[in-house]
Amino acid sequence: xxxxxxxxxxxxxxxxxxxxxxxxxxxxxxxxxxxxxxxxxxxxxxxxxxxxxxxxxxxxxxxxxxxxxxxxxxxxxxxxxxxxxxxxxxxxxxxxxxxxxxxxxxxxxxxxxxxxxxxxxxxxxxxxxxxxxxxxxxxxxxxxxxxxxxxxxxxxxxxxxxxxxxxxxxxxxxxxxxxxxxxxxxxxxxxxxxxxxxxxxxxxxxxxxxxxxxxxxxxxxxxxxxxxxxxxxxxxxxxxxxxxxxxxxxxxxxxxxxxxxxxxxxxxxxxxxxxxxxxxxxxxxxxxxxxxxxxxxxxxxxxxxxxxxxxxxxxxxxxxxxxxxxxxxxxxxxxxxxxxxxxxxxxxxxxxxxxxxxxxxxxxxxxxxxxxxxxxxxxxxxxxxxxxxxxxxxxxxxxxxxxxxxxxxxx
Numbered sequence: 001x002x003x004x005x006x007x008x009x010x011x012x013x014x015x016x017x018x019x020x021x022x023x024x025x026x027x028x029x030x031x032x033x034x035x036x037x038x039x040x041x042x043x044x045x046x047x048x049x050x051x052x053x054x055x056x057x058x059x060x061x062x063x064x065x066x067x068x069x070x071x072x073x074x075x076x077x078x079x080x081x082x083x084x085x086x087x088x089x090x091x092x093x094x095x096x097x098x099x100x101x102x103x104x105x106x107x108x109x110x111x112x113x114x115x116x117x118x119x120x121x122x123x124x125x126x127x128x129x130x131x132x133x134x135x136x137x138x139x140x141x142x143x144x145x146x147x148x149x150x151x152x153x154x155x156x157x158x159x160x161x162x163x164x165x166x167x168x169x170x171x172x173x174x175x176x177x178x179x180x181x182x183x184x185x186x187x188x189x190x191x192x193x194x195x196x197x198x199x200x201x202x203x204x205x206x207x208x209x210x211x212x213x214x215x216x217x218x219x220x221x222x223x224x225x226x227x228x229x230x231x232x233x234x235x236x237x238x239x240x241x242x243x244x245x246x247x248x249x250x251x252x253x254x255x256x257x258x259x260x261x262x263x264x265x266x267x268x269x270x271x272x273x274x275x276x277x278x279x280x281x282x283x284x285x286x287x288x289x290x291x292x293x294x295x296x297x298x299x300x301x302x303x304x305x306x307x308x309x310x311x312x313x314x315x316x317x318x319x320x321x322x323x324x325x326x327x328x329x330x331x332x333x334x335x336x337x338x339x340x341x342x343x344x345x346x347x348x349x350x351x352x353x354x355x356x357x358x359x360x361x362x363x364x365x366x367x368x369x370x371x372x373x374x375x376x377x378x379x380x381x382x383x384x385x386x387x388x389x390x391x392x393x394x395x396x397x398x399x400x401x402x403x404x405x406x407x408x409x410x411x
Contacts, residue, residue: 020063020074024082027067031089034062038093039262043371045094045209052209055097056168060131064090064101068108069128080109080247080321084254084314088307091258092265095378096209098258102251103164106244107134107173112324114186114229114241123188127171135165135191136173137215140409145176145217147185154187154227156220163215166191166198174217183235186228195220206374206381239332240324242407246317246332246339249391253310253339253346256379257303260350263375264299267357270370271296275362292360299353306345313338333404336411340391347388350379386410 021027037058045052059065068083069075083105091098111123126132137145137160145158156174163172169191177184189196195218202213229235275286286292316335320327354376358365365372394411397403405411 017062020076024078024085027064027076027078027082028085028089030062031064031086034058034064035089035093038090038097042094043369043374046096046371046374048209051167051211052097052100053168055094055209056100056133059090059097059101059104060133065104065108065131065133066128068105070124073125073128075124075128079318080250081311081314081318084250084310087251088254088258088261088310091255092262094209095255095259095262095375095382096207098255099207099210099382100165100168102255103136103248104134104169106248106251107136107165108132109247110134110173110186110244111188111228113244113247116229116231116236119228130170132170133165133168134171134173134188135163135169135211137163137217138173138175138186139163144184145174147176147178149178149224149233152224154185154222154224156187156189156217156222159214159216161214162202162212163198164210164212166211166213166215167200168211172196172215174220174222176217185230187222187226188228189220189222189226193220193222204381206377206379238325239327239329240320242332243317243320243327245407245409245411246336249336249339249343250310250314250317252382252385253313253342256346256350256383257307257310259375259379260303260346260353261307263354263357263372264296264303266372266375267361267365268296270365270372271360274364275360295356295360299356302349303353306342306349309342309345313342330404332407334398336405336407337394337398340394340405340411344388344391344395347379347383347391351376351383354379 021030038055063076064086066074067076067078067086071077087098087102090101108127111120115123139160139162142160143158145156145160148155156176158176171188172191173186173188175184175186197216197218199214199216202211224230224233229241271286271292277283277286277289281289283289316338320331320335357372361372394405
C-alpha cells in the first residue's frame with residue numbers, strides 16, 4: 001500500500017520538542033505539556049469553525065500521534081495502558097482533540113487487530129515514519145458500504161453519516177461488505193483518494209472540533225493486498241480481532257474522564273480566584289463555604305474512583321494485548337464486562353461533574369467568555385454514542401446468569 005504524504009498544514013509547536021520520551025511517566029508529562037498548549041485557546045476554538053489542523057500537527061510534533069509505533073521507526077513503543085492515560089490528559093484541555101486522538105490510536109492499531117503479520121509490519125512502519133494521522137469511515141448504524149471485487153482491486157461505494165478525523169486525517173479506514181456476501185473488509189486508503197469526499201456538516205452542540213461529518217465513498221479503489229487480515233481473499237480470524245470494541249469503549253472512558261477532570265480543575269481555579277461567598281453565609285471567603293468544599297470533595301472522590309477503575313481495566317486489557325494470538329472468547333467476554341462497567345460509571349460521573357460545577361461557581365461563571373458549558377456539552381454529545389443502559393445490562397446479565405457479551409459493533 002502506498003500513501004502519498006498529505007499532512008495537515010498546521011504548524012503545531014514547531015521545533016518545541018527535540019527528544020522522544022522513553023518511559024510512561026515521561027510520556028504523561030509530554031501529554032500534559034500538550035494539554036497546556038491546547039488549553040490556551042480552547043474556549044475560542046470551541047466557538048470557531050476552522051478544522052483543527054494545528055492541533056493535529058501538535059499531536060504529531062509532540063510524538064503523541066506515534067506513541068504506539070515501533071521504536072525502530074521513530075515511535076514511542078508504548079502500551080495501551082500508557083496510551084489511555086495520554087488520551088485522558090489531552091482531553092482535560094480539549095475534549096474534541098482528546099476524541100480525535102483516541103480514535104486515531106484505535107485506527108493506528110487496526111492493522112494489529114485484524115491484519116496479517118506482513119500487513120502489520122508494513123502499516124506500522126509507514127504510519128510511524130510518515131506520522132500518519134488516522135480517520136475512520138466506519139459507522140455501523142448506517143447501511144453497509146458495498147465492495148466490488150475487480151480481480152486484484154477492491155472498489156468501495158456508499159456513504160457514512162459520521163467519519164471522525166475526516167479533513168484532518170492523512171489516511172482513512174474504510175469498512176464495507178463484499179457484494180453478494182456477508183464478508184466485511186477493512187482497508188486503509190489515503191484521505192485524499194479520488195472518490196472520497198468529506199462533507200463539512202458536523203454541527204452539534206459538543207465535540208465541535210472532531211471533524212465528524214459525513215463522507216461519500218464513490219468508487220474508491222484499493223488493492224486486495226490492502227484488505228486487512230485476508231490471504232488469497234480469505235479472512236484469517238482470531239478472537240483478538242474482536243477487541244476493537246473494548247479498545248474504543250476504553251478510549252471513550254478516558255476522554256470522558258479527561259473532560260471531567262478539566263472541568264473540575266478549571267472550576268476549582270475559578271472558585272479560588274473569583275467565586276464569592278454567599279451574602280447570607282457566615283463566611284467571608286468562598287473557600288470556606290461548606291457546600292462548596294463538600295462539592296469539590298464529593299466530585300473529586302467520585303472521579304478518583306472511576307479513574308482507578310479505568311486504570312485497572314486498562315491493565316487487564318494490556319494482558320490480552322500481550323498475548324494476542326491466544327486470547328480466548330471467555331477472556332474477551334469477561335474483559336468486555338469490565339469495560340462496560342467502567343463506561344457506565346465514567347458516563348455518569350462525567351455528566352454529574354460537568355453539569356454540577358456551576359453550583360460552586362456562581363452566576364457570573366455562566367458568561368460565555370469562560371466557556372464552562374463546553375465541558376458538559378462535550379460529554380453530553382458523545383455519551384449518546386451508544387446507550388449506557390446497555391452497558392449496565394452487560395454487567396447485570398453477567399452477574400445474574402454468567403452471560404458474556406456476544407461480540408458486536410457495540411459489545
